[in-house]
Amino acid sequence: MTDRSTATTGAAPARLVVEPTPTPPTARPVAPRGPGRRGLGVGEVRLTGGFWGELQTTNAAATIDHCLSWMERLGWVANFDTVATGRTSGDRPGWQFSDSEVYKLLEAMAWELARSPEPALATAYDRLVERVAAAQDPDGYLNTCYGHAGQPARWSDLERGHELYCVGHLLQAAVARVRTAGEDLLVQVARRAADQVCREFGADGRPGICGHPEIEVGLAELGRALDEPRYTEQARLFVERRGRGTLRPIPLLSPAYFQDDVPVREADVWRGHAVRALYLAAGAVDVAVDTGDDELLGAVVRQWERTVERRTYLTGGMGSRHQDEGFGDDWELPADRAYCETCAGIASAMVSWRLYLATGDVRYADLMERTFFNVLATSPRADGRAFFYANPLHQRVAGQDVAADAENPRAEGGVRAPWFDVSCCPTNVARTLSSWQTSVASVDGDELSLLQHAACDVDVTLDAGGRFAVRVATRYPDDGVVHVEVVEAPGREVALRLRVPSWAHGATLVGPDGVERLVSPGWAEARAAFLPGDVVVLHLPVGPRLTWPDPRIDAVRGCVAVERGPLVLCLESVDLPAGVTVDDVRVDPGAPPGAQDDGAVVKGSVVARSGDRAALPYPSAPPVPARRVEVDFVLVPYHRWAERGPSTMRVFLPTL
């Protein structure tokens, strides 16, 4: 243990004062080595309002500040000062992983500064980095919970300590910074921390892994950003070591909880703690891609396929169990106890994005859209200052409003909370929204592929040279028209591809020649020697539609859901007549739903039951409602639920 107040040996972290370099246009969160398909850089795309533009603006204007204020208030930032001044003790505020929240916020700040360099934000970022840097031990170790006077020793609890997990998030923050602003103090701190991890856990070092994956994806990307193959190799080691029972069991949890049950390349499905499983998979894809390990890549593809087929909610949410914040068995997808942690949705998008870049398969972008609209966008309240942690598909009991200054248990209640005891989601939302636009499109050869339909300006240099700039105008998802105008194009035939979501049967594309043709789910492609002013228009059928669950999902047997474009809709109690609950509702699956505002209206009935009987709820004859009253029900987008006060809610509606 190092008591920083008395440490006089070892190099103190050098203060690297640099003028930020201009952000390179292609700076982006995920940049696999080598040529091939790539996402957009923060200088290649700008959201111009619309659904995602507004979310990103709120994130910048409110959420980042909100997170910083809470972490200051709770002492999570001051923990760094405590280490820096050598005043550590056993009494430290926050969970052992609270450092990671500061790093995720730094990542959000770094991306936001590249998008919109506000001086106040730059100052806040610099101050925060200085406080973090001051807590780094001379040998590069950085953690405010372990390894100093009065604290447990470094690496003494790999199962639960989250030390490597925290470093992983530090590295992801540094990736954001080095790509957008060059090597600054944070990057130097990250480099030293990564080096320390490589010394400690390298091939000749401690053969350990972290109870919570994240270091893998952090090391892999920092290895790319700094062109440092040692980091990639260390990420590879961590991925390969996993699944061999090296972590000591945690009472009442199985080794699958932290994916130490089966090696990554042998596993068939994601299991255990969802965020852990998904962060690990993201790191595994990075390693597989950078090392040309097709077997490892294939393993993650296989896991994605089975998990999507059997362990994924209609919203794209993952995680069926509260007990371990984890996946359930195949087809175990309860609507009411759906965990669908916001962070798991973010992590799922991280994996799908990497798989899309590696394979070009449109289904990964489909799942990202579903998850973006119905998990990521569901979490933050409209003002960006309260969040859902869990995202169930059925709320049986209306929650109680949470005071603006109160922490909340993480996953109960059906109300968004300003902060949580375990508060991983708010900063994860912040970093994801601040860089969201980089996944709007991809570039590969002479192809520009629009993946997420959002109002934006895209301006890229194609691999074979030549600028290709388009302006996307759309009110999607309220409207299915995606209008793409060419602003600049190379003087040769190139391809503009637009993703047609899997549900979009009957979509059409109007090409630059003005001809409209039917396009199937997958890609709608216009290939031409485009001229500025050329227009391509995709028409997506975003009217409400019924969706049925696979009969193997017991929890929602005899129910249907209603979707509208990429949006899952839901029934909220605030839209029901007085005295009716969401559980009294039956819908008529034979009647097509109609559009209403940005939701839908469905035909159905309210069933009245005879009075309570105070007997076991298992009658000896088929229960028949005392009365049925025909009613039209208004459904609203799931991502907006509970914005009008506490309510009960259902996504899947009984037909029986």
Place this chain on the structure above:
Amino acid sequence: MTDRSTATTGAAPARLVVEPTPTPPTARPVAPRGPGRRGLGVGEVRLTGGFWGELQTTNAAATIDHCLSWMERLGWVANFDTVATGRTSGDRPGWQFSDSEVYKLLEAMAWELARSPEPALATAYDRLVERVAAAQDPDGYLNTCYGHAGQPARWSDLERGHELYCVGHLLQAAVARVRTAGEDLLVQVARRAADQVCREFGADGRPGICGHPEIEVGLAELGRALDEPRYTEQARLFVERRGRGTLRPIPLLSPAYFQDDVPVREADVWRGHAVRALYLAAGAVDVAVDTGDDELLGAVVRQWERTVERRTYLTGGMGSRHQDEGFGDDWELPADRAYCETCAGIASAMVSWRLYLATGDVRYADLMERTFFNVLATSPRADGRAFFYANPLHQRVAGQDVAADAENPRAEGGVRAPWFDVSCCPTNVARTLSSWQTSVASVDGDELSLLQHAACDVDVTLDAGGRFAVRVATRYPDDGVVHVEVVEAPGREVALRLRVPSWAHGATLVGPDGVERLVSPGWAEARAAFLPGDVVVLHLPVGPRLTWPDPRIDAVRGCVAVERGPLVLCLESVDLPAGVTVDDVRVDPGAPPGAQDDGAVVKGSVVARSGDRAALPYPSAPPVPARRVEVDFVLVPYHRWAERGPSTMRVFLPTL
């Protein structure tokens, strides 16, 4: 803290050597003060084989020894020696509540010794009591985890320490002993422990409560057994203090977890940790009855009613959530994630028994029967050496056999395990089976009421005087004939009542006059000046029948279950054709099930699905099976499932 190796002051626990007194015939676990309805004493009833007689025999022959061996092996018994010899440290085997398992085993031994006084068991009991007694501190405090050198201080963690909980189980063991054998060393130890609790937590003492209720029911019954009103008063204090937020919050758990959210007399339903809620309710009934507090009694009745109506499984099991081993919201009753802890079933029977004694309402005996056959009897393996901890109604993935010498996580896997990390269930099963016969019947005035239909000899003295002895012959539940022969009767008109279960429509009673008449669910009564040799026969329709779930239970919508008499049946994968899983099965609710062996056969079909699609399981049209093959399915009693090796299983079978 007291280091016993150096403690020289204070009265050492006196060694009370007594010849056991003969067991009074009416010795029984629950004996409310005052006249009125009472259960049977261990000298008033003897099981004569049959379903429950065999379970009790196996319990005596195998389970008690099994539990003792495990606790010796794991050091849970030696923990008492460690305290006695002053060698305590921070490194103690077992959870903080492991003492309670020793006490529950002592309770089982005490009841078993009264039923069948085997010398070897008597010796084992005496040795175990000596070791427990030696660990008692001079002032009466007794706990092997707190209060000694190297241990946390006494009462320093009321939320999680379980110190009072452990004392509660000690007192229940002492109740068994003092009623069956008089005041021995264990009783003296318990008296001193109870006195110490009263001094520490009395009206003028520490205003605390225990995070896990149990002290209430223990104090109340010891107060009755020793005629010590102070103990009743202390139980009352603990009940009244609860629900006022005195316990510090446990991170990520709500105060409802330990019922500290709402005072007992104000609550409408059981919530939070199921065993906690039910032990508390049992103690509250005891307090209410002994203090004439009808409001408190009414509160528990109200909680029972709403919980039974909305939060109880078909098996009688309680507890819908793994996360906190707790109740869910109303109607949240997933079959697959049903927790239905064995101990919660036992605790539910404890509450219902007390409510039955207090009110005479037959519905409490109905629920006890359901819970006895489908939770209590389900837990132990046929050989009495392995147990279920959780009792789900749907097993999606077959478990893996647990080695005979391996501990098991407590609630996963669908296989019975010899022991658990938290191993509360085996000893709870042991103590419950060893005294089970005392709840077979009740006596009130000139009425003998047979509640649980089991082969047995009953021989009671009626309140108004006169012996009333009957021999019950029955193969119930395999057969619905309950044949009651009068062996001895007072020379006046008395009543023999037999419970007619709520499902038994069409039951008949043949009276001593030979006349058969229809009897409705509730009570079938024969009132006569019985003579020895008189026979009363109850015919219960135990053929298989379909049962529907209330439509508010989302998790089993579109399903039916099959019951047979008091038994819930299930479909096990081992009874299916090769290649068919329990989740491919659909049953025809229009076809009445037929009897087969002790189970049933139902008509239905196997649905074949088209190949896996690796897509989200939410199609845009109603899914139609590729093929249906008509099949008859064999169902077996739920309590026997997984006895033929790991399997998958369903209680609720889809009809769609």
